[in-house]
Every structure is written in C-alpha cells, then in structure tokens.
Amino acid sequence: MDKILDQSNWNRKEHFDFFKEFDEPFFGIVTEIDCTKAYLISKKQELSFFAYYLHKSTCAINRVEEMRYRIIDNDIIIHNQIHASTTIGRDDGTFAFTFVPFNLDFDVFNESLKAEVKSVQSSSGLRLIEGDTRRDVIHYSSIPWNSFSGLTHARNYKIKDSCPKITFGKMFSNDGIDKMNVAIYVHHGLADGFHISKYLEIFQSLMDGE
Numbered sequence: 001m002d003k004i005l006d007q008s009n010w011n012r013k014e015h016f017d018f019f020k021e022f023d024e025p026f027f028g029i030v031t032e033i034d035c036t037k038a039y040l041i042s043k044k045q046e047l048s049f050f051a052y053y054l055h056k057s058t059c060a061i062n063r064v065e066e067m068r069y070r071i072i073d074n075d076i077i078i079h080n081q082i083h084a085s086t087t088i089g090r091d092d093g094t095f096a097f098t099f100v101p102f103n104l105d106f107d108v109f110n111e112s113l114k115a116e117v118k119s120v121q122s123s124s125g126l127r128l129i130e131g132d133t134r135r136d137v138i139h140y141s142s143i144p145w146n147s148f149s150g151l152t153h154a155r156n157y158k159i160k161d162s163c164p165k166i167t168f169g170k171m172f173s174n175d176g177i178d179k180m181n182v183a184i185y186v187h188h189g190l191a192d193g194f195h196i197s198k199y200l201e202i203f204q205s206l207m208d209g210e
Contacts, residue, residue: 032180051109067186067199068080086141
C-alpha cells in the first residue's frame, strides 16, 4: 500500500522545504555501469539486453525508498511499487512512450515489455498513455547510438514533476570491460547523491547476477 511520509519526523524536512521552492529542483549525474557480466548473462540466456538492464534498474529503484517518493500537493507519497515508463524507438526514427508494470519475475516483466514494443511498432505518434502521466514511474529513455558524458531533459515547468529520469547510452568497451553510460536525474527535495549512489550500487550488483 502507498503511504504518506510523516514529514514531522523526517531528517530531510529542511532539505525538502528548501529545494521544493526552486524553479528547477532536479539535479543529476552521468556515470558508468559495468555491463561485462550482464551482457554475457543476457546473451547466454538469449534475452534482450535492453530488457535485462531495464528490469534490473527497476528492481534496484524499488529497493531504494527515496526513489519511491513522489510529491502530490503538499504531501510526499511513498509508493509501494515503481514501474517503468520508457521510450521505445521505431524504424522510421520516431519514438513513443510505454508503460511496463513492475514485477520481480523477469519473465513476467519481459512479456509486458514485449507487448508494449509490439504496440509501439504498429502505431504512430507519441502514444500519450496513462503511464506518461502516472507518478509511480521512472521516466526511462535510451540513446543506443552514442555514449555520452552529459545530458539535459526537456521540461515543462508548469507541470509539477518529481519522477526520477534515467537514460542509458550505447555500450562500449574500455580495456576489455563493457560499460554503459547512465544519466540519473532526481528531485533534490526528495533525494541526494547518497541515494543515487545506493541505487547504482544495487543496480550494479543485480546486473552482475548477484
């Protein structure tokens, strides 16, 4: 069950009150994830590497409470589960939005993802669906053509947004190690670099099959 955070006993109450008044309350980092083991696992099991890392990322997000915080009016809601709202590309160079319900079982998650991919490929436009407006999601995107060291997001400041945004880049090799850039943006009133670090630590462990 979702619940409301008791701000009176919250050690980040002052941080929240400070950053929530900012015109741009989001901050982010760009870092790298070691994909060496993850890529081998996905290929050995004949799995989509995209599906594999998207699932592991969403599992990691759900294990960090601060990544499940969302601002609704004057309350902070702690969602019980966070789902994936990811962009999917088409052969014509356009993309669309999707909604993939979270499930610890990779096979269940993957079937939902496959259904969304199929729906995108047989449609046109952005597919502005429920998942694009829900708060209990991570906004995911991928740039599979390039690695990157920086990233910005289109933002509509008239809409109150507190959903984290995660973007994955192209996998590349460095000294025999497969790596992938990951850009993570979060609302600074809800989380700090410490919480991003927790997510990354869990994400890396899950990617390694631990």
